Amino acid sequence: MVVIQAIPYGRSHSNPPITGEPLWATPRTRELMVRACFGCHSNEVEYPSYASVAPISWVVQSHVDEGRQAVNYSEFDKGQRGAKNTVIAITSGFMPPSYYTQFGRHPEAKLTKAEMAELIAGLKATPGLTRG
Known part of the structure; x- marks a missing residue:
């Protein structure tokens, strides 16, 4: 276990x-996206x-x-092909x-039904996040 600590992958924690x-359609839409x-x-x-x-x-x-790689909402100006699947990925x-929320991890990402409905409505009103 000590030896594998020498492998640097995963420890830089970079945020470009x-x-x-x-x-974003509303500040609340962004807030919910940040959380989830x-x-x-x-x-x-x-x-x-x-x-x-x-x-x-x-x-x-x-x-x-x-x-x-799938979609990066911080680099939206670079053309995010996966962005148009945002609503589908969430509603499905x-x-x-x-695994992201299992065992009490990331409780902020667990949205209530009301928050989920609010998020979906906001995403549908945000340009570039839905098909059509």
């Missing part, structure tokens, strides 16, 4: 500069303390890398993934 966000999605889909990731210990750090960094239950 924010270059552009969607024109920005933990992997932004350049504003707040890494938990356990994310500095390998091999957990590798898993956390992998999830962040995959999330940012794919996001946030169950």
Whole structure:
């Protein structure tokens, strides 16, 4: 276990500069997205303390890398192809993934039904986040 700590992947906890966000329909839409999605889909990731210990750090960094690659709301100006699937991913239950909130982790990402409805309505009114 001590030897694997020498592998640097997952410990830099970098958050590249924010270059552009969607024109959120409301401040509340952004607030709910920050709570539920920005933990992997932004350049504003707040890494938990356990994310500095390998091999957990590798898993956390992998999830962040995959999330940012799918859609990064902090680099919206760079053309985020996955952004148009935002509403579908949330309403279908794919996001946030169950492992993200299991065992009491990231309780802020668990939205109530009312918050979820509010988020979906806000996302539908935000340009670039829905198909059509």
